[in-house]
Structures are given as C-alpha cells and as structure tokens.
Amino acid sequence: MTVVHRRDFLRIAAASAAGLAITGAPLRSALGAPLMIGVLIPGSKSDKGWMESGYDGMRAAEKRHGDKIKVSFIENVKFADMEQALVALATKNALVIGVGGQTEASVRKVAKRFPKVKFSVVGGNRGTQDDNVSQYDVRQAEIAFVAGAAAAMLSKNGAISYVGGLEIPAIVNAGKEFGNGARSIKPDIKYTESYTGDFDDVAKSKEATLAAISQGADIHYHILNLGLRGMEQAAREKGTHIIGSYTDRCGTNPLYVAYTITGVGFQVEYAIDQVVAGTWHAEFKPFGLAMGPKASDIAICSGSTPEMLARLNEIKKSILAGTIKVLES
Incomplete structure (x- = not known):
C-alpha cells in the first residue's frame, strides 16, 4: 500500500x-x-x-x-x-x-x-x-428507517435526534426516514433533526447534540465523519447514547447502543x-x-429483546418487499 x-x-x-x-x-x-x-x-x-x-x-x-x-x-x-x-x-x-x-x-x-x-x-x-x-x-435512507425504529424502541425518554453534515438530498432523506422509522413504532415520539453544514465540524456537532438533549433526546443518530467526536462528547457529558453509522463496532465504546452498516x-x-x-x-x-448484511444492516449492541429484533427484521423485510416505501438516497 x-x-x-x-x-x-x-x-x-x-x-x-x-x-x-x-x-x-x-x-x-x-x-x-x-x-x-x-x-x-x-x-x-x-x-x-x-x-x-x-x-x-x-x-x-x-x-x-x-x-x-x-x-x-x-x-x-x-x-x-x-x-x-x-x-x-x-x-x-x-x-x-x-x-x-x-x-x-x-x-x-x-x-x-x-x-x-x-x-x-x-x-x-x-x-x-x-x-x-x-x-x-x-441507500442510506433504507437503513436510517430501521435505525429510527430501533431508536424509538431503545429510547427511555421518548425523544431522539439526528445530526447530519451537509444539508444535501442523500443526508436529508436519511434524516427524514430516521424520523419516519421512529414514528412507525411510536407515532408521538419527539424528534429533533439538525444539520451542521460540515461533516467534520466537532464543535457544531456537539452544539447540535446538546440542543437535542435539552429537548429530552437520549438516543442520537448521525451521518457525520470527524464531527462525530462532538456528538460523542455531548453524549458522554449528559449520559445519553448513540446509534453509530457505517460499521458494526459493538463492544468498543459503551456510548453506542447500536450501529448501522452502510457498506x-x-x-x-x-x-x-x-x-x-x-x-x-x-x-x-x-x-x-x-x-445483504455486508451492504446494509443494523447491529444492536445492548438493550435488545427478542421482540425488538423480530420487529426490526419485519421492517427490513417490508422495505425489501416495497410495503414500506422509503426515499431514494
């Protein structure tokens, strides 16, 4: 190399x-x-x-x-x-x-x-x-819907958040579907969605996450790169948790309750x-x-139940069958 x-x-x-x-x-x-x-x-x-x-x-x-x-x-x-x-x-x-x-x-x-x-x-x-x-x-919007459903089931406060980097269609559509997935489980869930304008801005990501936490959010999802460090700082300070993106790293950091795999x-x-x-x-x-699962999936690190995993599998099957329709990435 x-x-x-x-x-x-x-x-x-x-x-x-x-x-x-x-x-x-x-x-x-x-x-x-x-x-x-x-x-x-x-x-x-x-x-x-x-x-x-x-x-x-x-x-x-x-x-x-x-x-x-x-x-x-x-x-x-x-x-x-x-x-x-x-x-x-x-x-x-x-x-x-x-x-x-x-x-x-x-x-x-x-x-x-x-x-x-x-x-x-x-x-x-x-x-x-x-x-x-x-x-x-x-196709990030597909797995974002699944992540939203998982977040709704994992949240103790009934409030979740999403922080994206650039406010471009692929990132915005993932945010929308994260919210839609959460509402498919809890129609009255409180959802905060924000964009920092930069995938790598740590300070702005922390600020956006803290703002969501002040509204009660205790589970956060993201499409960020280095900016993720700001979300981690906020979650660590306030005792909330994150659903990570891209790769299954369960067991490496207790802040994370789940990870999506986006291949x-x-x-x-x-x-x-x-x-x-x-x-x-x-x-x-x-x-x-x-x-397949190497291209797109979700891994729950902690707090799952057999009923939760069965529900998430049903949602994935419904997306594939077209009975749940999600936005294009």
Whole structure:
C-alpha cells in the first residue's frame, strides 16, 4: 500500500496543466505485474465513519487479493484539490475509486481525460452514464428507517435526534426516514433533526447534540465523519447514547447502543473485486438491504429483546418487499 502525499499529486497536476502527456495506466503494466488501484478518501481514514469504513474495505481487499493488486491512496483532500488528486491517481492506476459522493463531480471531469482508466464512486448518484464511470448507491435512507425504529424502541425518554453534515438530498432523506422509522413504532415520539453544514465540524456537532438533549433526546443518530467526536462528547457529558453509522463496532465504546452498516467498505471491495475478475463495467448500482448484511444492516449492541429484533427484521423485510416505501438516497 502506498500513501500519495499532497506535494506529489500537485506536481503531477502541474505537469498536466503544462501540457505534458498523461496517459492512463494499462490494466497490467506487464505480464504478472500487479493491478494498480488508486483510492481517494476525501476525509480522515480514522474518522470512525464513512471514510474509515472505505479505508477498511480497501485494506480488506488488499489483504484478500495479495500480490495481484497494488493500492495507493490519498486522504484529507479538500474539494478544491480533488481534481488534482484524481489526476495523480489516474496517471498511475487502472482503477480509481472516489470514497464519497462529494468526489463525483471531479471524477466525471477527470474520467473524460482518462478514457482508458476505470472510475468508481462510492455514494454516487443516478445520472448520465459515462463509459468508464460507475456509481454505487449506499441507500442510506433504507437503513436510517430501521435505525429510527430501533431508536424509538431503545429510547427511555421518548425523544431522539439526528445530526447530519451537509444539508444535501442523500443526508436529508436519511434524516427524514430516521424520523419516519421512529414514528412507525411510536407515532408521538419527539424528534429533533439538525444539520451542521460540515461533516467534520466537532464543535457544531456537539452544539447540535446538546440542543437535542435539552429537548429530552437520549438516543442520537448521525451521518457525520470527524464531527462525530462532538456528538460523542455531548453524549458522554449528559449520559445519553448513540446509534453509530457505517460499521458494526459493538463492544468498543459503551456510548453506542447500536450501529448501522452502510457498506461503504463493501462497495470499495466490490469495485476492486470486479476489476480483478475482469467483470468491471460502467453502471449505476444500488446496494442497500437487497445486497445483504455486508451492504446494509443494523447491529444492536445492548438493550435488545427478542421482540425488538423480530420487529426490526419485519421492517427490513417490508422495505425489501416495497410495503414500506422509503426515499431514494
């Protein structure tokens, strides 16, 4: 595994701007050589959230495929620098993966310059299908509905909250469905929904969580990255609890009563598996509950009963059957 540093991708991008020839890497540079794969992680790979889940999937694929692949990655890239980072990765790799919908616009732009390179976006949106770009939809709204039902059953106060980062459709729809899921269990539950405008702002996440706690919320759900630390601080100070996102980490922190699995890492693995097998093709692919528990599920860490687990399983089946309809991610 190789970490590409900022100075390196800026140098490559500068060469591109100067008009020097840049070509995409072939699938294999020589017979028996490893398949070159580049991964763009916009945030921190240790955020306990979306980015870390993507990083974990990358490492799992790297371990499983061994010397068949060689992976490089760039993390903590600001939006203004994403195009430059993607150029650096596309120059040296056969497959480039953007971990997050915020990479999609830059991926589409860079993909046109590198038609021989394959690109996959985890958290991509349905839209115009480019010949060398795949978009994978995590369908966060589905599992958010299930999380809302769990929160309503776990709450002792009859009050819950949700904090999202950017107020964009995928994040807002997840918040709406979290509330809908809670109301399917307790129609009169008190629900507080807020957005910080930044997935990584610790202070704003703490402020939003404390505001919800002042309204009685004792179970919190989120779509945050590093901002999650603020929610944890608030919950720790006030004795409330969190339903975590992205990865099952039950047993690692008593603040968490449950975790949703949203398969970010699973989708990174999917892209790598497809290109290694020679079956990768440009597609829009919804994941979610239909793709199984590695793609979407919920794990209750504490406080569950057989009746609760049975009810949550019924809800998941109803979503899959279409009798419970949720918003698109």
